[in-house]
Amino acid sequence: MDINYIHNWIKHRLNEERYLHSLGAEETARELAVQFSVDVEKAALAALIHDNAKCIPYEDVLQIIKENNFSIDENIKSNKKVVHAYLGALLAEKELNIKDEDVLNAVRFHTTGRPNMTMLEKVVFLADKIEANTRELDFREEVLNILNKTGNIDEAVMLCIGRTIHSLVDRKLMINPITIEVWNYYL
Numbered sequence: 001m002d003i004n005y006i007h008n009w010i011k012h013r014l015n016e017e018r019y020l021h022s023l024g025a026e027e028t029a030r031e032l033a034v035q036f037s038v039d040v041e042k043a044a045l046a047a048l049i050h051d052n053a054k055c056i057p058y059e060d061v062l063q064i065i066k067e068n069n070f071s072i073d074e075n076i077k078s079n080k081k082v083v084h085a086y087l088g089a090l091l092a093e094k095e096l097n098i099k100d101e102d103v104l105n106a107v108r109f110h111t112t113g114r115p116n117m118t119m120l121e122k123v124v125f126l127a128d129k130i131e132a133n134t135r136e137l138d139f140r141e142e143v144l145n146i147l148n149k150t151g152n153i154d155e156a157v158m159l160c161i162g163r164t165i166h167s168l169v170d171r172k173l174m175i176n177p178i179t180i181e182v183w184n185y186y187l
């Protein structure tokens with residue numbers, strides 16, 4: 001599918017800040033894909049569309065899942081922070097006809113990560129957390145330093161998961177069991 005069409009598609013689904021975030025993620029995903037020998041176009045595509053469901057109000061999210069008979073775990077459906085990633089993968093398949101499971105999984109697991117991620121999934125996971133347009137630049141630097149120093153992408157994934165857990169605890173928010181599982185796995 002034409003990348004211009006997809007840019008247009010994503011732009012109309014997001015507010016301006018989220019669109020900028022998506023463009024930033026696309027760019028960072030390209031850079032990381034080169035560094036870690038991942039298909040650059042796949043990484044760019046997955047990163048560009050990763051948040052396509054992010055701006056849908058939660059009531060509508062539930063409605064869309066119901067109307068389309070989308071199968072999403074109850075534990076995910078009830079987690080407002082995580083469900084957009086799963087719905088985003090389903091919408092990318094339905095509306096953009098993307099069939100590549102690796103791309104769809106990179107979208108699906110961009111928020112939580114999962115044990116045993118593919119390299120593409122890790123690249124998109126990181127690109128979401130450290131893109132330069134809307135994310136904290138100090139944290140971006142910290143992650144890029146680790147990548148450049150160790151060449152170990154799992155170290156960077158752990159840094160992000162650890163930070164997520166800290167921030168959820170600080171804000172008294174629910175920690176999805178997957179996040180704990182992912183932390184333990186990469187540890």
Ligand SMILES: [Fe+2]
Nearest residue numbers: 050051054111
């Ligand atoms: Fe997201």
Ligand SMILES: [Fe+2]
Nearest residue numbers: 021050051128
């Ligand atoms: Fe994102």
